[in-house]
Amino acid sequence: MRFLFTIAMTLLLYGCYKNESVITDTLIYCSEAYPQSFNSQISHDISTLDATTHQLYNRLVKFDASGESFIPDLATHWQQSDDKLSFTFFLRKNVNFQHTDYFTPTRFFNADDVIFSFQRMLEINTPYNSINRAGDSYFYNHPFTNLVADVIKIDDYTVKFILNEPDVTLLANLAAHYGVIISKQYGEKLLSIGHPEKIDYYPIGTGPYQFKNANKRTGIIRYNAHPQYWGVRPSIKNLIFEVTTNKTKRHSKLLSGECDIITYPEPSQLDKMAANPKIKLHRTATDNLALWSFNTVAAQFNNKNIRQAFSYAIDQKTIIEAIFFQSGNATSSLLAEQSWAYNPKRITLQYNPQLALEMLKNNNFDFNKTITILTSIENSVFNPNFHKTAELIQINLFDIGIKSEIISLLPAALEKRLASGHYDTYLTGINMPMNDPDSLFRPLLSCDATVAEGNSSQWCSKRVQTLLDSALLESNFIKRIMSYYKLQEITQQDRPYYPIAHVLRVDASNQNISGLRVDPLTGIDFQYIRKTEVN
Amino acid sequence: MSLLDIRNLSIDIATAQGKVRVIDKVSLTIVDGSIHGLVGESGSGKSLIAKAILGLHNASWTVTADRMFLGTTDLTKLSSKNRRRIMRKEIAMIFQHPRSYLDPSKKILPQIREVLPTISIKRRLLNIIKRSPEPSPRLRIKELLHKVGIQNDRIVLASYPYELSEGICQKVMIAMAIANNPSLIIADEPTTAMEPVTQEQIFRLLYKLNQLNNTTILLLSNNFGSIRDLSDYITLIYCGQTVESGSYKQIINSPMHPYTEAMIKTILDFDENISHKSQLYTLPGNIPSANQLPIGCRLGPRCPRAQRTCVINPEPLNLKGHMISCHFPSTDKN
Amino acid sequence: MLNYISRRLNLLLINAFILTIIAFLLAQWSNGQSLTDTNYIIDYVKYISAILQGDWGSSIDNRLILQQGLTAFASTLELCIISFITAALIAIPLGIFAGFYPNHFLDYCIMTIALIGLAIPIFWLAVITTMLPRLTGITLPIDGGISPIFEVPVVSGFMLIDTLLAEDLYQLNAFYDRLAHLFLPSIVLSFFLIAEIIRLTRRSITTVMKSNYIKAAYANGLSKTRLVLHHVLKNALPSIIHQLRLQLSTIISFAMVIEIVFSLPGAGVWLLNSIKEEDYLALPAAVLIISGFILLFSIFIDIFLMIISPLKRKSLYVD
Structure with a gap:
């Protein structure tokens, strides 16, 4: 009898536990990766942007x-x-x-x-x-x-x-x-x-939150509200970033109250999360693009008809459904729809394996050769699952008789491979850092851009280069738009890249959080968040 | 005045081969204040009978009896709680290999203290009124140990069972048995594992208890010779059946059952001249195993006087307190 | 009895010696040196003296490995202790019940539960438990040792004690939070422990119940409860404890796996991260700490067994 009583008492202790969401001046944000530094001048990965730009x-x-x-x-x-x-x-x-x-x-x-x-x-x-x-x-x-x-x-x-x-x-x-x-x-x-070197790791800025401490091993970054901030003081006094790399775990932590806001949930779970009344989803259209690039310097892929043929061979819809679920929009253009330079007269990508096969045959494609699909082992914001996408592409190619081989590498090995140029195609993505089409096209198409900077198709064409440079200097807005329209036409005809999807950035928060702002280019902003009591 | 009256006790045990009747209509009458010897070879079922009396049997055994009376209480009809009370106050049991029957993780003192009779509240009040305090438990224990013949009680009480010899352990068990002044002590082969000197001590102790406190003792043994001088009454059992029962004089002087005769013949009398390496007397054959019990009189296959009628269970005959179940008793020495 | 202790200590020394050799080999390997150097005995002696003086080296980010290892292992121990207490509270009564009434319907139920507990793989159960908030809406934390809100200074390495010591900072909130974070992981570990303890208890109790002194106790007219409490338990306990002692390393390794799943800051996570960061100096340190702990703990268990079980006192040889 006494045993049962003590057990009951111990269990009752757990009832005293209160979730963090009840503590209204602390916010816990569970992010995907640890920032590379605390200064967005030198690092432009999304984790650094989230951690610094609007906060510090x-x-x-x-x-x-x-x-x-x-x-x-x-x-x-x-x-x-x-x-x-x-x-x-x-x-x-x-x-x-x-x-x-x-x-x-x-x-x-x-x-x-x-x-x-x-x-x-x-x-x-x-x-x-x-x-x-x-x-x-x-x-x-x-x-x-x-x-x-x-x-x-x-x-x-x-x-x-x-x-x-x-x-x-x-x-x-x-x-x-x-x-x-x-x-x-x-x-x-x-x-x-x-x-x-501490300037980028023990940051000082003028922003609403100041850096308290960070621990890379545990993935916890702490901020305090800046008491002398010149603007509107945020209502959240303690901001905590908790790095949780596993997407499913992030979702569970959101539900268990250990996280107030999470980022990049698992796309396949988005439906469930949308249906859950305790969770709010914030979708932001970004200019992040998942794409498949053809190495225009490699054998056979220097023929633009072959590249076009390949683009007809891929079933984009299945990839969107299987990989991105609700977190990506199918796209036929490199530039996102919301950009002012978006050419409405674009060629929609079609899935036409017959046509692909014909074109390949007409252009003397060597079906005995195995083409390589290079990709990264680690998934990123451009693509929640590189390997699966590569597998889907592989199946599409196999259906028209092309043998392909998927090579997934860790970042260090990937860089080396890209620099050496030994690949036929490369499954990757690109991020538009600035709200200007030049910042998208230049890394992809400029002769000066190296593979590491984004030109994985090793594209170099004088015509494109002139267009790029002239558009940059053009102060007449209309003329500028026309230049970019022309650029998009050329890329669609020559097909150095196959755009797969424009990624939506999804963040999920508890129902009691309001005022979350996410800017696709500069990251998440916690200044205006209000957290109400949970009943 | 019979203290324990058992008529037609039968125990069936469920085995893989079906129900086996290990104890077949055993009758036992114990006179108050006597020492009653229950003799039978190993495996004849003596311990089973003792356990059945105490109610220590397994749930898989079926115990039936026409009568099982202790004094005036019917043992079969008692609830387990009352049974327990009976066990503590009226019947006590001591066992073979006494060291294994003592808790090895405790010293002797707490074990004896456990079985001491608790003083009722009434008695405590009376003591307070009469201003005659009850002796402390330690003192009572010391008395008990002295009664059973252990002089250096302090050392014994502070020891663990594995540190004591079998003889002393048996004395301790007897002390625990008599702590509550039972009217019946069942001694299940108490001296089988001991050297003769200690055996003598134990038997003498039991005898003393019987004489001084009038405690009835039921002594189970497989050795006819060791108990014949001690017992007032003797019952012989073979294979779960009572063979012969009677007073000591009746059995020794006029054994009627062939088994009794054989038993008596096996007693070694060192006065006689036994030639070197001569064969000692036994009945031919072995005790049958539990799944091959003979029908009717179970001595049948080994009995020198066996006839065909022996396949029927013989009716017990009672001749002036001398009970015998045999179709062909030897009546000449009557 | 002194004989026994000295024999036991002898064994400890021999075991410790072998352990240090293994740790030394690991340290050599992590430094990239091979054994063909002729002065390996001198190296070994230097290594041992460094160990004994407390200089275990530093990890890549310049924290003392000894410190790290002890703190990490203390967290693992915390998990083991809490799980053990929970498991013992539940399993021992169940095991006693099963031992007392063998072949009863409830006995079969209990043994089935025990069998399931032994059969389920721990890491699978841990992963399923992390999905519990999602599946059932229980708002218990599934990640981390303590909520990041609480910055508790490390004093003893046992976070429960540290949170109590930091009472002026957070009152008891940190303590409750720590308990809540330990709740689900300890349930997972308890699953296995409960199964083990039920089986051991049941077996021990059935053995004891068949023994003669219990029959004698029945014959003396003792009631069943008194019987259990005073005679059965005390005699059944030594064999349970002895068997559990043999399982100690399994329990610790399960705890480490569970920690990795739940991201508790314990030895499992420490080792995994060290290996990921290619800081192999943690390996010999872990060998020494964990195996050393098991050795010392075994001795304590042996001494404890000797105290509670007089039978073991007369044994001369260690088993």
């Missing part, structure tokens, strides 16, 4: 909620010069940098910090230019760094950007994730104590 930092300008126009962030207003070669920005006053246990600012934010942040990218000779840079990152070199000649300080609260050529994309660049403003005082302090 501010930029000069940002997009409004609809994503169409620019609103002030750290710059209150701006002016473009008449010759369109310079932009003047007037900065906000009384903005505090974050005050943590590893840094105390002694002055407000001013033009020096703006200069410091951008010189890091532009000026090769500054000490911070080479810190934490693994090789030549694309975004250090172009287009932004090609665009801007210099940033000069007019006075403490005015800066001027001098451009190399008249260019319309400066604001979009400044609103991108690499336009974050970091603290010059902090940079100098770190230099003086001999630990400059």
Whole structure:
């Protein structure tokens, strides 16, 4: 009898357990991967963007909620010069940098910090230019760094950007994730104590949340609300990121109350989650594209008819259904629908194996050769399951008599293989970092873009290159759009890439969370979240 | 005045070959205050009878009896709780290989203390009123041990069973048995595993108990010789059937059953001259195994006087307290 | 009895020696050195003296391996202890019941449960349990050792104790949270433990019930409850404990698997991560810690058995 009583008492103790969701000033966000760094200037993976851009930092300008126009962030207003070669920005006053246990600012934010942040990218000779840079990152070199000649300080609260050529994309660049403003005082302090690399791992910014601590092993990152934030103080005082790589586990944790918000749930479980009244799904259309690229330098694939034939051989609908479920939209164009340069007159992709077979035969395709489908072992935001997609493609090819071999590699080995050029096709994806079509087409099609940067089809055509470069400089908006339309026509005729799907970014939250904002280009924003009591 | 009156006790055991009647209509009458010897070879069923009396049998046994009376209480009709009370107060049992019957994980003192009779509340109150305190348990235990002949009680009480010899263990068991002053002690081959000196001590102790406290003792043994000097009455059992029963004088002087005669003949009398390496007397054959019990009189196959009528169970004859079940008793020495 | 203890300690020393050799070989291998160097005896002596002084090396991110290993293993032990207590509370009464009434209907039920518990693979059960919130709506945590809200400083490595020590920070919330995080994993481990303990208890009790002294106790007229509590349990316990001691390594390895599934910060996760990060120095440390613990614990169990079971006191040889 006494035994049963003690057991009952112990079990009752569990009733005292309260889920985290009840604690309304703490938010736990379960993300997919640990950020590569805490500075979106140097890292552009989605985990870093989620962890930093809207949380730790501010930029000069940002997009409004609809994503169409620019609103002030750290710059209150701006002016473009008449010759369109310079932009003047007037900065906000009384903005505090974050005050943590590893840094105390002694002055407000001013033009020096703006200069410091951008010189890091532009000026090769500054000490911070080479810190934490693994090789030549694309975004250090172009287009932004090609665009801007210099940033000069007019006075403490005015800066001027001098451009190399008249260019319309400066604001979009400044609103991108690499336009974050970091603290010059902090940079100098770190230099003086001999630990400059800490600038990207113990970050200081002006944003609503400040960094508390992070542990890569346990995958937990903690933020506190910035008490002297210049803007609206967020209602969530403690922000915790918990990295859970397993998608099913994330879903379970959402249901058990260990996570308030999760990202990238398993696509096959989306239906169930949508039907569950306790969960809210947030879908954001991104410009992330899953695609299949043909190596235009490899044998046989340099013939554009063969590439077209291959595109007729693939059943896109099945892939979307089997891999993406509700988290991706089938697409026939490289550019997402929401882009302003999207060409409505595009050729829809068809599934026509007969035609494919005919075209291959007419072009003397060697059916005895096994073609390689190269892909990554680790899944990514572009594709929840690379291997399965490759298998579906393999089956489609097999149906028309083509033998294929799937090679899945870990990232290190993959890079090597891509650099060597020993592959026929490559299953991958690409992310548009900036809301400008150039940032999509350049890495895919430019002669200067290397395979690692995105040009896995090794495409180089003078015609395309001229189009790309001219469109970048074109200030007449209409002419610009026409250039990009022409570009899309060419890519559809020559078919260096087969676009599979535009990925939706899905985040799921508990029913009691409201005010979640997700920007496809710059990541998740927790500032406006309100968490109500759970009954 | 019979203390224990058992008539026609039969025990059936369910085996793989069906129900086997291991004890066949055994009758036993124990006179109050006597020492009654129950003799039978190993496997004749003596322990089964003892267990049946105490109610320690397995659930798979079927125990039937015309009568099983202890004094005036019918043992078969008791509930298990009353049975337990009877067991503690009226009947006590001591066993063969006494060391294995003591809890090996406890010292002797707590084990004896467990079986001490609890003093009722009434008695406690009376003691308080009369101002005569009850002796402490330790003292009572010391008395008990002295009664059974253990002098150095302190050492014995502080020991574990495995540290004591069989003789002392048996004495301890007897002490535990007499702690409650039972009217009947059943001793199941108490001395089989001991050397003769200790055997003598144990028998003398039992005899003393019988004389001083008037405790009835039912002594089970497979050795006719060891109990013949001790018992007032003797019952012989062969293969689960009572063969002959009577007072000591009757059995020894005028055995009527062939089995009894054989038993008596097997007693070694060292006064006689037994020639070197001569064959000792036994009945021919072996005890039948449980699944091959003969029909009727079970001594049949081995009996020197067996006839065809022996396949029918003989009716017990009672001649002045001398009971015998045989078709051909030897009547000459009557 | 002293004989027994000294023999036991001898065995301990020999076992420990063999363990250190294995750990030394692992350490050599992880450093990329081969055994063909002629001064391996000197290396071994150096290694042993380093171990005994507490210098076990550092991992890649410059934390002491000894510290890491002990903290991680303490968390595993916590899980084992909690599971054991839960399992014992449930399984021992059931086992006693099954032993007392063999071939009863309930006895068959209990033994069936035990058989299922032994047959189910632990990792499968652990994975299924992590899906419990999804399937049944139970809001018990399935991941992590404690909620990230609570930053509890590591004092003893046993998080339950540490959360109690950090009472001024979080009151008892951290303690309850830790218990809740341990709940589902300990249920999974208890499954196996319950099955084991039921079987062992039942077997032990049936053996004891057949013994003579129980019959004598019946003959002395003792009631059944008194019988159980005073005679049966005390005699049945040694063989149960002895058998459980043999199962200790299985229990620890199951605990490590469960930890990996539930992401508890224990030895399993520590080892797995070390191997993933190619920090092989953790392997000899783990060998020493875990096997050393099992050895020491076995000795304590032996001494404990000697205390409670007088029969074992007279045994001369260790079994």
